Amino acid sequence: MEPTRRLEPAKRRRSNTRARLLAGALEVFAERGFHGASVEDICERAGFTRGAFYSNFGSKDELVLALFQATTDRLLEQIEALLPDLASQPGTLLDAVLSLLDETAPDQRQWHLISAEFTLHALRDPDAAEALNKQRTMFRESLTRLVEQITETSGTTLTVPAEQFVRMVIAVHEGARSQSLLEPGEVPAGSLEHTFLPMVLEAVSRPSR
């Protein structure tokens, strides 16, 4: 109907292979790491040959960047979708924050692997660091706004800046997840967060003047 209609099939094909390549890369990076995965590995996983790859990306580095962007975009979208519910609806402050941290990562293990890989990459490459920090900042700001909204509506004040508190929650979450994945039997997912973070929240909470 619309002129775009006629153009779609061709464009859709292209963006579909891009998507499949990105999805394949995600899997292979999680399994073998960034350096351990060859372009060939990625293509094979996606069901293509390297012809398709180099027709869509200039290099593995470029794909990594695209993958990071795609992941970031999806993540921030999800947050935007979840925020209103969490801010208004039922549970406590911590439930809201922790569920946001969890629900944005359907597969904890894969997400952690990819995330750790990116972080390591960023610690070595200033450009990657800037991109990662930009993403983390936006993520953190969303969480901070969430915390501020909930404390306000519940008549509570924090004795530290909300962002500082969010940083602490993130630190605990990441450190605890690492332990849970290394020793699934010893450290059930979420146990450290749910044991100790309420104590922290309690310690920094005061009823509003």
Next chain:
Amino acid sequence: MEPTRRLEPAKRRRSNTRARLLAGALEVFAERGFHGASVEDICERAGFTRGAFYSNFGSKDELVLALFQATTDRLLEQIEALLPDLASQPGTLLDAVLSLLDETAPDQRQWHLISAEFTLHALRDPDAAEALNKQRTMFRESLTRLVEQITETSGTTLTVPAEQFVRMVIAVHEGARSQSLLEPGEVPAGSLEHTFLPMVLEAVSRPSR
């Protein structure tokens, strides 16, 4: 004098090149990651050619294992040396624990990179996971004993198992260090730990009956 005297020079030469190769590997792994570092890179850094490498190690994997063992041994030795002082001497419980975490890692950045690399490796390889968990367990047990000693002598009881508390401290420490390294300006090293962990300790401390 002793018969060992006569044997030393030859053995010393060999173990010296092993040590230099291990030291070179540590640097190169920190810079480019485990997969990103070639055997050649490591040899070059250590001032050898691959001949020396393959005369001392069967493969890069074998060297990684040896490096992990050497690092672990050194770490546990250091702990043994530090524990008595920390347990008896001056400051608070948290100062003792945190200083143990810090002083065992002279170069925070390099240590974090290597540590993260090993962890990532362990999350993919069950054998590496077992080795890493064994080391982490011993490290954690040392910290737990330290906590137990200090609480006892100070007439305090914890409302959670000491090990659980130690796990929390480790989680915060690792998560916070990651943030500090990514954003040195925004998160000074140790700031999150020193802001929030005292609150946690306070919350789980009770005077002994």
Next chain:
DNA sequence: TGTATTTAATACAGAACTGTATCCTACTCC
């Protein structure tokens, strides 16, 4: 001092990976 042994350098063969150039196929559009 001379011989044997150990250690590391050098030379080499093979494998894996990358990136490009070319070809084929399936759409698009007239």
Next chain:
DNA sequence: GGAGTAGGATACAGTTCTGTATTAAATACA
């Protein structure tokens, strides 16, 4: 339905890496 184009496969050249086999040097030992 036929020419033109875009997407992806195939083939190839060049590089890098690994691991081994051989050689040279240093050390031990007599």
